[in-house]
Amino acid sequence: MEDSSFILHSNKQGYKMTWIGTIKNKKILTFLLKTLSFLAILFLLDFSIGSILKYFYKKQKSGVLYRATYSIDSTKADILIFGASRANHHYVPGIFENRIHMSCYNTGRDGETILYNYAILKCALKRYSPKIAILDFSREEFVKTPDNYDRLSALLPYYKDHPEIRSIVQLRSPYEKYKLLSKIYPYNSLIFSIAIGATKLNTSREYIKDENGYVPLPEIWDKQPDIDTVFIKNELDSNTIKLFESFIKDCIKSRVKPYIILSPVFIKYIYKDQSVNIALSIAKKYHIPMYNFLNDSTFLNHDSLFADAGHLNNDGAKVFTNKLIDTILQKGQNIAGN
Amino acid sequence: MLFTSIIYFLFLGSSLIVYYLIPVKYRNYFLIAASAFFYMYVKIDYIFLIIFIILANYWVGIQIEKSKTRNNKLIYLNLSLLINLGILIFFKYWNFLIENIFEILGWFHFDSQGPLPILNIVLPLGLSFYIFQTIGYTIDIYRGSIKAEKNIFRFSLFTLFFPKLLVGPIERANRFLPQLQKKIYFEKENIIEGGKRIARGLFKKLVVADRISIYHTAVITSLSDQSGSTILFATILYTFQIYADFSGYTDIALGTARLFGFDLMENFKQPLLAKNVSDFWRRWHISLSSWVNDYIFNPIALKRRNWSNWGVFYALLISFVVIGIWHGASWNYVLFGILQALALMYETLTKKARKKISKRIHPSIYKYSSIFLTFLFVTFSLIIFQSATLSDAWSIINGIFSNHGELYYNSPSTLIFMLAGCGMMLLYDIQVEFKISQFSFLANKNWGTQQACYALLLIYILIAGVFDGGQFIYFAF
Amino acid sequence: MEQNEVLKKLNKIFIEVFEDESILLNENTTTSDIDSWDSLNHIQMITAVEKHFKIRFELNELLNFKNVGDLCRGIEEKKK
Numbered sequence: 001m002e003d004s005s006f007i008l009h010s011n012k013q014g015y016k017m018t019w020i021g022t023i024k025n026k027k028i029l030t031f032l033l034k035t036l037s038f039l040a041i042l043f044l045l046d047f048s049i050g051s052i053l054k055y056f057y058k059k060q061k062s063g064v065l066y067r068a069t070y071s072i073d074s075t076k077a078d079i080l081i082f083g084a085s086r087a088n089h090h091y092v093p094g095i096f097e098n099r100i101h102m103s104c105y106n107t108g109r110d111g112e113t114i115l116y117n118y119a120i121l122k123c124a125l126k127r128y129s130p131k132i133a134i135l136d137f138s139r140e141e142f143v144k145t146p147d148n149y150d151r152l153s154a155l156l157p158y159y160k161d162h163p164e165i166r167s168i169v170q171l172r173s174p175y176e177k178y179k180l181l182s183k184i185y186p187y188n189s190l191i192f193s194i195a196i197g198a199t200k201l202n203t204s205r206e207y208i209k210d211e212n213g214y215v216p217l218p219e220i221w222d223k224q225p226d227i228d229t230v231f232i233k234n235e236l237d238s239n240t241i242k243l244f245e246s247f248i249k250d251c252i253k254s255r256v257k258p259y260i261i262l263s264p265v266f267i268k269y270i271y272k273d274q275s276v277n278i279a280l281s282i283a284k285k286y287h288i289p290m291y292n293f294l295n296d297s298t299f300l301n302h303d304s305l306f307a308d309a310g311h312l313n314n315d316g317a318k319v320f321t322n323k324l325i326d327t328i329l330q331k332g333q334n335i336a337g338n
Numbered sequence: 339m340l341f342t343s344i345i346y347f348l349f350l351g352s353s354l355i356v357y358y359l360i361p362v363k364y365r366n367y368f369l370i371a372a373s374a375f376f377y378m379y380v381k382i383d384y385i386f387l388i389i390f391i392i393l394a395n396y397w398v399g400i401q402i403e404k405s406k407t408r409n410n411k412l413i414y415l416n417l418s419l420l421i422n423l424g425i426l427i428f429f430k431y432w433n434f435l436i437e438n439i440f441e442i443l444g445w446f447h448f449d450s451q452g453p454l455p456i457l458n459i460v461l462p463l464g465l466s467f468y469i470f471q472t473i474g475y476t477i478d479i480y481r482g483s484i485k486a487e488k489n490i491f492r493f494s495l496f497t498l499f500f501p502k503l504l505v506g507p508i509e510r511a512n513r514f515l516p517q518l519q520k521k522i523y524f525e526k527e528n529i530i531e532g533g534k535r536i537a538r539g540l541f542k543k544l545v546v547a548d549r550i551s552i553y554h555t556a557v558i559t560s561l562s563d564q565s566g567s568t569i570l571f572a573t574i575l576y577t578f579q580i581y582a583d584f585s586g587y588t589d590i591a592l593g594t595a596r597l598f599g600f601d602l603m604e605n606f607k608q609p610l611l612a613k614n615v616s617d618f619w620r621r622w623h624i625s626l627s628s629w630v631n632d633y634i635f636n637p638i639a640l641k642r643r644n645w646s647n648w649g650v651f652y653a654l655l656i657s658f659v660v661i662g663i664w665h666g667a668s669w670n671y672v673l674f675g676i677l678q679a680l681a682l683m684y685e686t687l688t689k690k691a692r693k694k695i696s697k698r699i700h701p702s703i704y705k706y707s708s709i710f711l712t713f714l715f716v717t718f719s720l721i722i723f724q725s726a727t728l729s730d731a732w733s734i735i736n737g738i739f740s741n742h743g744e745l746y747y748n749s750p751s752t753l754i755f756m757l758a759g760c761g762m763m764l765l766y767d768i769q770v771e772f773k774i775s776q777f778s779f780l781a782n783k784n785w786g787t788q789q790a791c792y793a794l795l796l797i798y799i800l801i802a803g804v805f806d807g808g809q810f811i812y813f814a815f
Numbered sequence: 816m817e818q819n820e821v822l823k824k825l826n827k828i829f830i831e832v833f834e835d836e837s838i839l840l841n842e843n844t845t846t847s848d849i850d851s852w853d854s855l856n857h858i859q860m861i862t863a864v865e866k867h868f869k870i871r872f873e874l875n876e877l878l879n880f881k882n883v884g885d886l887c888r889g890i891e892e893k894k895k
Contacts, residue, residue, distance in 0.1 A: 027526065028524065028526075031526040031529070038789055038792075038793065041789070041790065041793045042793050042796060042797070045793055045794070045797050046797065046800070049797060049801070150806035153806070175344045178344075179344075179805075182800055184797065184800045184801055185800055187801070188800065188801065188802075188803065188805060189751075189755070189801075189802065189804070190751075191801050191802070192750065192751040192754045192755065193749075193751045196750060196751070481875055481878055481879060482875075482879065483879065616853065616854075631854075632878075635854065636854075636877075636878060637874060637878060639854060639857075639858050640858065640861065640874055640877045640878070641874055643858045643861055643862050644862070646858075646859070646862070647855070649858065650854060650855050650858055653854075654854075686853070686855045689853075689855075
């Protein structure tokens with residue numbers, strides 16, 4: 001009876017069966033070898049193409065990929081700005097440097113949350129101790145949002161060389177560390193951005209060359225402020241709350257002075273936000289200053305300072321940065337180190 | 339379990355190893371267990387419903403065959419139709435029916451006194467597919483085309499077989515039951531061809547469909563801010579998206595089945611290259627359209643043959659409304675179906691005229707214009723298909739013609755990814771359709787070249803695939 | 816009625832209904848062998864056949880015809 005099962009059953013048919021059995025086994029053996037050779041080709045392609053991608057990724061001279069690498073590997077600024085798009089477009093390092101005479105770099109990145117921000121902090125703290133860490137905080141920061149974990153793909157290229165962020169990257173999925181065995185995977189969806197960035201086109205492609213990480217927005221908004229009357233009790237993500245607290249704790253441990261800031265938006269909120277309340281209580285617990293500019297009339301009444309409903313434009317950012325520094329100085333915080 | 343998830347491939351890999359290690363006679367039983375596990379993993383309750391459907395239809399099928407008179411056979415058939423359609427209608431169309439019945443009653447001032455009996459029913463995944471398959475089975479027995487399956491295990495596997503359980507194809511008894519009677523031995527051909535098919539499916543789903551989906555969703559959810567050209571671009575891309583999504587998923591299903599030694603029916607035959615709408619429906623979701631053709635269109639058209647053209651039109655209308663509404667319980671699907679029926683009626687009436695035109699124009703021009711016009715019609719139909727309400731559909735159509743502005747494509751990267759993906763998919767289909775073998779990569783006769791190309795395909799999936807999220811559009815059927 | 820005669824008569828009817836002079840039927844011809852076949856002229860063909868032979872098929876007979884041979888046999892059955 002023909003049976004190509006691997007289970008060897010006692011062979012009473014003698015020589016003939018063994019012969020057929022060997023032929024069948026040989027077929028399976030050659031098939032396995034062919035499969036292995038295919039896998040070897042895959043591995044080689046993955047390794048070589050992945051290495052090429054890594055090389056050109058690191059070679060970026062401007063743009064969001066470059067800024068991320070700079071934030072993680074290079075910056076030694078005294079003041080670091082952390083946050084999402086609002087951080088990136090609201091805080092002007094040049095003004096910090098002029099008024100407080102401390103170097104400043106803006107690590108803010110569109111679409112990223114505390115998950116990313118904390119990772120950047122960890123990478124920075126591994127290399128040096130900045131004097132000040134300003135974390136731009138948003139309403140609904142702690143709301144459970146699966147997208148936020150998807151966006152952690154921004155950290156994938158740094159996984160291998162930065163063990164300090166691995167636990168955060170692994171929050172994406174239980175299989176992340178296996179996916180990362182592929183050298184290409186960290187650069188998924190980036191190939192054309194890397195290629196374009198590797199050519200000279202890149203410098204002109206971004207809005208303007210960034211100013212120490214800060215990306216100014218030139219548009220001018222021309223509307224009345226939105227009024228947000230929504231009150232939903234969203235499910236909260238305990239991971240994000242934990243990492244927010246860790247952010248503060250790590251700063252304190254490394255003698256970095258953290259500030260939690262809610263920068264202006266062109267929206268009037270009726271209801272208080274859960275996440276803001278939680279952040280407030282954590283900030284109070286550690287005696288960390290938290291300043292809220294959401295209802296500040298300097299901004300809410302001036303659409304000319306905004307690029308869109310959620311972001312200040314260049315003029316607005318300058319006004320805001322100055323106002324922030326005023327507030328910090330006024331509140332008598334000792335800025336120049338601890 | 340999504341076909342593009344890691345857990346699915348872990349499940350697949352381990353099932354394959356066990357399947358080929360155990361003695362041949364136990365392989366079908368193992369598949370039943372694996373399929374049951376698969377369905378329960380999606381939701382544990384589903385298994386009870388499908389067990390009921392399997393047992394009920396198994397029993398009824400045998401009764402239909404055993405019945406001596408035509409009348410008795412019909413009684414049992416009607417019983418099975420009642421059960422099958424009853425379950426399908428309940429899970430899928432209850433709320434739709436209730437809302438519309440009360441809407442109509444409202445026109446006659448019979449207003450409901452209390453809240454409507456809307457139930458919070460969750461449609462079990464795959465229900466529409468395997469209910470239709472089972473209905474086909476019982477009707478075939480009634481017609482005498484097949485013999486009832488007496489082996490309960492074989493019948494269970496016929497219904498439960500996991501590669502086709504959630505998203506089809508809707509198999510036919512005369513095609514699939516005989517395969518379940520064969521002994522399946524390890525053939526390296528099966529593993530290779532199955533693997534290749536899965537690779538192509540993953541490409542279509544991850545690189546083409548999920549990539550376009552991000553862009554398309556972004557445009558559709560901000561219609562009022564988008565320019566006409568952007569909306570048009572997104573609408574055209576949507577046609578590619580839905581084709582890539584469904585046919586990619588089907589490729590993975592067929593590839594998986596092939597790995598286990600089974601041959602499921604083709605569901606797509608290069609539909610974007612169809613020359614007219616009737617041709618399109620012979621190339622798109624073939625298992626559904628041929629099912630409707632055999633069990634709805636033909637019987638009705640033949641029964642009404644005295645009405646001549648009107649009989650056919652009547653049958654067409656019913657058939658395509660069924661195809662439309664099979665997709666979901668809402669009026670846009672009905673409209674979608676009606677649109678197809680109208681197109682086919684038009685083609686029937688103009689067949690002679692179009693033939694005359696084809697003789698006067700250069701054949702290539704006629705061929706390519708036909709393909710282009712059919713594509714346009716399909717894209718237009720899909721606007722209605724994708725819109726939850728008629729006003730949504732109108733917003734899209736209106737937006738295309740009245741919104742001004744430039745084409746928004748997010749970033750050059752996004753544009754290149756989408757166009758490259760569509761291009762590769764289309765090139766493969768063109769090559770298969772027109773049987774061009776000179777520059778073929780994936781179908782190359784040289785084994786070494788083919789292997790290298792599939793390796794590059796997998797690498798490209800790693801480079802360009804969308805790995806986060808990405809739900810399969812046809813899931814809610 | 817001889818089978819050959821039935822087949823010859825059918826061939827004539829097919830040529831007329833499908834408007835295709837090249838049609839040459841045999842026992843095993845199916846719809847996929849005829850280019851000009853579609854759902855409409857299929858119905859027209861059936862009604863033409865029924866009219867010519869003065870018979871009427873049952874629905875399930877029609878649904879079970881797999882090829883021209885089945886159709887021939889069906890006609891012969893009816894003429895008995």
